[in-house]
Structures are given as C-alpha cells and as structure tokens.
Amino acid sequence: MSTRTSTKEKLLQLLKKEQQSTVALLAKHMGITEMAVRKHLNVLDRDGLLQVQEMKQPMGRPIAVFSLSAKGKAQFPNNYETLTTELLNDLEALHGQDTIHYLLQQRSARQKDSYSRELASLSFAERVEKLASLQDARGYMTELREEDEHTYELIEYNCPIFAVANQYKKACHCETEMFQHVLDTPHVTRTTCRADNGDHCRFRITAPAHKEHDQHGS
Numbered sequence: 001m002s003t004r005t006s007t008k009e010k011l012l013q014l015l016k017k018e019q020q021s022t023v024a025l026l027a028k029h030m031g032i033t034e035m036a037v038r039k040h041l042n043v044l045d046r047d048g049l050l051q052v053q054e055m056k057q058p059m060g061r062p063i064a065v066f067s068l069s070a071k072g073k074a075q076f077p078n079n080y081e082t083l084t085t086e087l088l089n090d091l092e093a094l095h096g097q098d099t100i101h102y103l104l105q106q107r108s109a110r111q112k113d114s115y116s117r118e119l120a121s122l123s124f125a126e127r128v129e130k131l132a133s134l135q136d137a138r139g140y141m142t143e144l145r146e147e148d149e150h151t152y153e154l155i156e157y158n159c160p161i162f163a164v165a166n167q168y169k170k171a172c173h174c175e176t177e178m179f180q181h182v183l184d185t186p187h188v189t190r191t192t193c194r195a196d197n198g199d200h201c202r203f204r205i206t207a208p209a210h211k212e213h214d215q216h217g218s
Contacts (some may be wrong), residue, residue, distance in 0.1 A: 007032070007040050012049065012068070020053075020067040025105045041066060049075065058197055081163035088164065108174035115182040127183050128152050129160045154179075154193075156201040165195045172201075179203065 007030070009079040014029055015021060023041070027034045044050050049072035054062040092100050114136060119127045132144040132154055141157035172195055179188045187206040192198030 007036075008044065011037070011040055011044065012072060015050075015066060015068050015072070016076060020065050022063055022065055026066070044072070046152050048060045048072075085163050085167060088168065104168065105172050111178050112181050115178070118132055119182050124183070124185070125149075128154070128205055131179065131182060140153045150207040154203040154205060156203075159194050159201060162194060169195060171195075176203070179205070184208065 010030060011026060014026060018025075019181040021029075023034050023037050026041075027037045031039065041050065045052065049069055051067045051069045051072075053065045053067075055065045056062050070164045088100055088103075091103075104166055114130065118134060119130050119185045122130060129144060135154075135156065136142040139158060143155045143157065145155070147153060147154040159165060161171060170188065176188055176190050180186055183205065185206065185208040186203075187208060189204045190201065191204050192200065194201050
C-alpha cells in the first residue's frame with residue numbers, strides 16, 4: 001500500500017505547522033513552482049479548507065496570506081470525541097445518568113438562549129431558514145426542503161456530537177426540544193436519527209397555527 005503524501009496533504013501539513021503562509025513561501029518549501037502551488041490552493045479554497053487574507057506591503061500590491069479554515073483544521077486527527085465520551089462515562093459512573101442528562105440539558109439551554117436571540121422578530125418561515133443556517137454553521141451540514149408553505153423537512157447530513165449522541169440519546173431529545181422552543185412550535189418531529197441507525201437526522205417541522213387548523217378542521 002502506497003504511503004506517498006499527495007501535494008494537497010503536504011500543503012495542508014505545511015499550513016498546519018506554519019499557521020499561515022504565502023504562495024512564494026509554500027513554493028519554496030515544496031520545491032515546486034508558484035503556479036503549481038496556486039493551482040492546488042485554488043482547489044483547497046474551493047473545498048472550504050482555507051482562509052485567505054490580504055497583507056499590505058510597504059511597497060507594491062498586497063499579498064495573499066493563506067491559513068487553514070476550521071474545516072481545514074478538522075482534516076487532522078484529534079481525540080476530542082473519545083475524550084468527551086470518556087469523561088461523560090466517568091461522570092456517569094461517579095454520579096449516575098441523571099448528571100449526564102443535566103449537563104446535556106444545560107448545553108441545550110445555552111443553545112436556546114443563543115438561537116432565540118438570532119431568531120427574534122422573524123416570521124415562522126424565516127425562523128426555520130435561520131435555524132437551518134445556524135445549524136449548518138455549527139457543522140451539521142443542513143439542507144432545508146419546503147414541502148408546502150407550512151411544512152418543512154430539515155436534514156442534517158453530519159452530526160458533530162455523534163459519539164456522544166450514540167451513547168446518550170438524551171442529546172437527540174434535547175436537540176428536538178430545542179428546535180421546538182426556538183421555532184415556537186411543538187410540531188417538530190425527528191423522523192430518522194443517525195444514533196438509531198438512520199442514514200441522517202431528519203426533522204418534519206410544521207407551523208403551529210396550520211397544525212391546529214388541520215386537527216380541528218376549521
């Protein structure tokens with residue numbers, strides 16, 4: 001099996017070590033032309049792995065300075081999930097499962113406060129769209145589908161806390177309840193769940209007035 005490191009991987013590793021760099025410096029380190037470096041950087045930037053800033057020079061035009069984005073940094077292995085689940089397991093062994101549930105509820109409460117401020121004064125449709133955007137920014141890779149003017153499906157293609165949710169389903173319950181709270185509707189249902197062997201987490205979201213109208217037939 002080949003252990004050769006690709007040019008893309010070498011560039012990512014260099015930026016990880018140097019924190020930030022220019023095309024000229026990267027080309028010097030890599031031993032390739034600046035044109036070749038730019039070609040690879042364009043691909044990495046397109047994939048969302050880079051941040052680019054312009055640095056002013058005493059003379060001449062500003063130069064582009066490249067660094068890793070959060071997504072780029074995530075390409076490198078870490079043990080955050082293992083550490084988190086190990087700590088939660090130790091807490092559960094010492095203080096019981098109620099303590100874990102309390103911690104997850106506290107996390108959910110902070111999210112409710114933060115999201116509620118972001119969603120204040122928006123219409124229901126705008127709140128749903130904003131919620132999808134906020135979750136996407138937190139790494140959930142969301143997609144929002146409008147079934148009709150009152151009903152939506154929210155899909156999360158990634159779960160940043162999957163290791164925790166896979167062990168403690170309370171995390172999933174807290175997320176659903178948080179959605180209900182910030183959208184101001186009880187009609188948020190998780191239809192599939194990754195922690196229950198679903199392909200992705202999917203939610204059906206219905207506007208409260210429309211749901212009540214359907215139930216009462218008026």
